Amino acid sequence: MDTDSPDELLSEFRERRLGVWGVLQVTAGTGLAVYGMWAGILMPGFRKVPLKLQVPYLPASRAQVRNVMTLLHGRSGGVADLGSGDGRIVLEAYKTGFSPAIGYELNPWLVRLANFHAWRAGYSGKVFYRREDLWKVDLSGCKNVTVFLAPSVLTLLQEKLLAELPDDALVVAGRFPFRDWTPFRVEGEGVDRAWAYNMQALRQHIPGEDKNSLQS
Numbered sequence: 001m002d003t004d005s006p007d008e009l010l011s012e013f014r015e016r017r018l019g020v021w022g023v024l025q026v027t028a029g030t031g032l033a034v035y036g037m038w039a040g041i042l043m044p045g046f047r048k049v050p051l052k053l054q055v056p057y058l059p060a061s062r063a064q065v066r067n068v069m070t071l072l073h074g075r076s077g078g079v080a081d082l083g084s085g086d087g088r089i090v091l092e093a094y095k096t097g098f099s100p101a102i103g104y105e106l107n108p109w110l111v112r113l114a115n116f117h118a119w120r121a122g123y124s125g126k127v128f129y130r131r132e133d134l135w136k137v138d139l140s141g142c143k144n145v146t147v148f149l150a151p152s153v154l155t156l157l158q159e160k161l162l163a164e165l166p167d168d169a170l171v172v173a174g175r176f177p178f179r180d181w182t183p184f185r186v187e188g189e190g191v192d193r194a195w196a197y198n199m200q201a202l203r204q205h206i207p208g209e210d211k212n213s214l215q216s
């Protein structure tokens, strides 16, 4: 039986030289493992989405969810979360009376996880998670939209929301605001902050443009 003490093992390990080839192998292996994690777990389903539109998964904090719900308070009808992750916003929205509550999410693992959370909470079949690209979803029937996406993506999403949402729609953005839009309410502080936007008010503040010109 090998009786090397931990000190002996450590000094043996220190004395070994990896060499350039060894370092290259370790680096390549680590790179591949990270890429595998990224492609296989965090970003599957994103192959057809341009790189600049890819947003990785980061769940909303409890305070963020609470702030989003506060801004939705008093609203009714359905809610759509664009990039719904593990479904926490959709589930919370349904619990507070929004129906249909739908999440659009490209990552199939997250869609499964969201369905599992809904099932575990007793809301299976009541909330819906669709594996769809948010850029291809027709939003013309949505009255309440929630988003938690990267700032660069929000800039492009503005155009889609302005072109498709009805005048009486409300958009709530968590963590990052829409840079060019003026919110009518803000809730919370720091990374948990959320911003509410009224579509009609936004359209009235775009000089020289109206709903029809934006849709054409």
Ligand SMILES: C[S@@+](CC[C@H](N)C(=O)[O-])C[C@H]1O[C@@H](n2cnc3c(N)ncnc32)[C@H](O)[C@@H]1O
Pocket: 049, 053, 054, 055, 056, 057, 058, 059, 060, 081, 082, 083, 084, 085, 086, 087, 088, 089, 104, 105, 106, 107, 110, 132, 133, 134, 135, 147, 148, 149, 174
């Ligand atoms: C920052 S996470 C927010 C998750 C969730 N809304 C929340 O607040 O916890 C953004 C999510 O959007 C999803 N996503 C990014 N681009 C998407 C796209 N084009 N279509 C559908 N989902 C997308 C990502 O997979 C990720 O789960």
